[in-house]
Amino acid sequence: MLTLDFHPTGRHFLQIPGPSPVPDRILRAMSLPTIDHRGPEFGALGLKVLADIKQIFQTQHPVVIYPASGTGAWEAALTNVLSPGDHVLMYETGHFASLWQKMATRLGLKTEFLGYPGKDEHLPAAAGWRHGVQAPQIEERLRADTQHSIKAVCVVHNETSTGVTSNIAAVRRAIDASRHPALLLVDTISGLASADYRHDEWGVDVTVSGSQKGLMLPPGISFNAVSPKALAASKTAQCPKAFWAWDDIIEMNKTGYWPYTPNTNLLYGLNEACDMLLGQGLDVVFARHQRWGEGVRAAVRAWGLEIQCADPALYSPVLTGVMMPEGVDADAVRKIIYDRFDCSLGTGLGKLKGRMFRIGHLGDCNDLTLLAALSGCEMGLKLAGVKLAGSGVQAAMDHFSSHAAVVPLRKAA
Secondary structure, eight states, rough: OOOOOOOOOOOOOOEESSSSOOOOOHHHHHHOOOTTTTTTHHHHHHHHHHHHHHHTTTSSSSSEESSSHHHHHHHHHHHOOTTTTTTEEEOOOOOOHHHHHHHHTTTTTTEEEEEOOOOOOOOOTTTTGOOOOOHHHHHHHHHHTTTEEEEEEESSEETTTTTEEOHHHHHHHHHTTTOOOOOOEEEOOTTTTSSOOOTTTTTTTEEEESSSSHHHHHHEEEEEEHHHHHHHHHHHHOSOTTTHHHHHHHHHHTTOOSSSOOOOOHHHHHHHHHHHHHOOHHHHHHHHHHHHHHHHHHHHHHHOOSSSSGGGBBOOEEEEEEOTTOOOOOHHHHHHHHHHHEEEEEEGGGGGGGEEEEEOOOOOOOHHHHHHHHHHHHHHHHHTOOOSOOOHHHHHHHHHHOOOOSSSSSSOO
């Protein structure tokens, strides 16, 4: 008989890079009774979350909220500003950049996929998946597009499949330096509210994100942050759209409502998440994730294993990719860790399948959560026969104990 009891004693250690563990405070908010989405209470809730989410994106302009996954927000970003046959320049940094490119092609757009120009002897088929977006390549390609046939540049900020964070400000500078009018579309589904992201300051036209990563919510909400230039482009864009269309949503949002039934209880959770993040301060939130990432990477180095991201300047504060030695199946290691120690780790995706696993350090997490997860990893690696240079757990303990949090957890008595 099939059983769906997935809850043994104690808490499961969900250390994938999203969906992230949801704080009890948010779960309690979501458990409130559902209210009339046309009533006055909902209008007040809508206005508050719409104002708060702008602060999370660091924008003064509209943020469209959809009852959908991040994949839906990808489609919304493309269809609201582009027309069938439009030429779109995209950059391959990992599995999710590749999926976005596949979607754009299916929507009838002409996609051009740039990739990292270097080589990697360990991963010849996925060399670019160890590096971020190369802004000079984008500038060079746009300068060559003298007819301005390229209508948009699409890049991923924090590539969830690899643990590499790209420099979006550098991409904006590259577009500006080329004097090209292309729109800039950015996916920060896994970066928002964990890694520093500045929609307005970095000159992004459409930012895509989702609820299940740094916002610490279950999946089911996605976002488009929209610049005035993108709004202007949407007036003439001809890609078919109805549910995703910005105009009706932005108009109704002025009074706190949506043109369809919104996901009321997830909006309760979003309200609570914004209160938590803005109450702590985004600088504190970003510093906390940087510190966690540094502690996890200290463990990986102590094990003598390779970090998937090849550029230390682009290490993700959201997750760390751990490369396995030749001949070791990363998914077999993950299975041991899950079966024996009730800890879920992210699998290698696409070109990295079986070559790596991913440790998430985001959501409802703290130092001891990560130390427990690293203990499970260390035991699982040993059980899988992986020879370790030293104790990653000890290295992480040393890091966390010698690098205090930016804001103390408790005030001294």
